[in-house]
Amino acid sequence: MGRLAVGLIGAGKHGRRYTHHIRADVPELALAALCRRDAVRGREQARALGCRFHDDWAALIADPAVEAVIAVVPPTLHPALAAAVAAARKPLLIEKPLAPTAAAAREMVRVLGAAGVPVLMAHTLRWNTVVRAIRERLPSLGPLRALYLNQRFEPSSLAWLDDPRTAGGGIILHTGVHSFDLVRWLTGHEVARVWCRVACADTSRTEDNFVAVLELEGSDALVAVNGSRSTAGRSGLIDVAAAGGQLVGDHALGFAYGVLGLERTPLPLTEPVPTVREALRAFARLVLNGDPPPVTLEDGARAVLIAEACRRAAASHSAVSLEPAT
Ligand SMILES: NC(=O)c1ccc[n+]([C@@H]2O[C@H](COP(=O)([O-])OP(=O)(O)OC[C@H]3O[C@@H](n4cnc5c(N)ncnc54)[C@H](OP(=O)(O)O)[C@@H]3O)[C@@H](O)[C@H]2O)c1
Structure with a gap:
């Protein structure tokens, strides 16, 4: 397996679980960049993590150093973010809930499906x-x-x-x-x-x-x-x-x-496992090995x-x- 450079959008309570597990437990992934609104805290976090910082999520998605995107932000951002990810043709790991409404979820399924990018829904x-x-x-x-x-x-x-x-x-x-x-x-x-x-x-x-x-x-x-x-x-x-x-x-x-x-x-x-770590491992297998996603975009849309x-x-x-x- 190669190594996949990921960009993380959202570095709050749950996003920090992602930064921790990417570094500690999933060597197939490397954190290339992170994005949050608070630029002061974001730059500090990025420096500590040794990655780039963007205060604009669209800039993170467009960053050529970012091969795949992980979204851990409020769901009202998801539809616009998914459209940008689809346009950039980058794989996406997205937190629940997939979208704020069923119509928005359906549109995300359509746009990401048309782009043919691998997507994993983090129903952890x-x-x-x-x-x-x-x-x-x-x-x-x-x-x-x-x-x-x-x-x-x-x-x-x-x-x-x-x-x-x-x-x-x-x-x-x-x-x-x-x-x-x-x-x-x-x-x-x-x-x-x-x-x-x-x-x-x-x-x-x-x-x-x-x-x-x-x-x-x-x-x-x-x-x-x-x-x-x-x-x-x-x-x-x-x-x-x-x-x-x-x-x-x-x-x-x-x-x-x-x-x-x-x-x-x-x-x-079996021993309890950190579910974010397992989602990240599944994402690495999906993108690097072509394994099927254990939870699909359609599963996310159905729950919404x-x-x-x-x-x-x-x-x-x-x-x-x-x-x-x-
Ligand atoms: N699967 C699970 O069990 C589970 C558990 C917890 C949360 N979640 C999901 O994870 C998501 C985040 O929850 P959280 O608890 O981590 O919330 P949080 O602590 O408030 O973190 C949200 C993050 O999103 C960033 N953000 C918000 N708007 C943004 C924008 N326009 N551009 C860039 N970044 C933006 C915030 O940046 P600033 O702080 O700089 O404003 C913050 O870093 C939610 O969708 C939630 O449903 C899932």
Whole structure:
């Protein structure tokens, strides 16, 4: 494998995880440049990392020293950034949520698809060891009856998350997409229809709590997803009921059990892995080896479509149907 020179747009809370893992764990990637709005802190960061700095993301994408782009910025920037990446014909690793709206996500799929550039969608929970253990065990339990997912956190310190002009939406878009993607990945079914309720506890302009009921295409399984960013605890529950038994795990707390009758048996779990590191390794394999992306742009767009349907369902107090996946 050769070495790929990457440019990172966004060096905030999550972007710094990317700079750390590129340097510490993924020798196939070299950080050629980084971009953020704060030029003083950005130059300092770039100096410490030994890379170039751009205070304009378009300049980073155009930089000939940058062979591939990694985007870890608020999603309202994604559509313009994707168009520039497509025009420059550079591979892209992009954080969730793919886009602020379903229409913008569809357009990104079209533009990046037409350019034929390799793209990896960073739905990072796909690399979580608890999620993987449950997905592996699920088929042995026969028909699925019910799936319940939650993701809960403390209130966020990021002010932009409650500004719809920057965030594009609330917790349904920002955290919900993780769970919507897992519903599709764990069950193998598309979402056909949704119902949803929301609440604002610590936010004022966007919701920070939601619960949604999801109807699947081609499955009678009952699916519910809950997200909260207004609790002092953290969790990522996956609760599965199937004809042949149950699975209960938590991808934030790091446990997973099989349940038969009243007996609870731990599922074998591999060591927890940093999911950003795994996404970066998958990106290196995609670009340098031509491996297929484990999470596609279309997966990202589908999660945004489900999020948008939930937002509309909550606003209209009624069920919202999704267009069938093609
Ligand atoms: N997969 C996951 O589990 C996960 C976890 C956390 C976050 N994320 C995603 O990662 C993204 C970033 O989140 P975060 O928590 O890192 O937020 P953050 O700490 O606020 O960082 C955002 C970064 O984007 C930069 N930025 C904003 N607008 C820009 C622009 N116009 N041009 C260049 N840079 C710009 C900011 O630069 P300045 O600071 O200089 O303004 C900052 O470095 C979000 O989309 C979020 O959904 C994913």
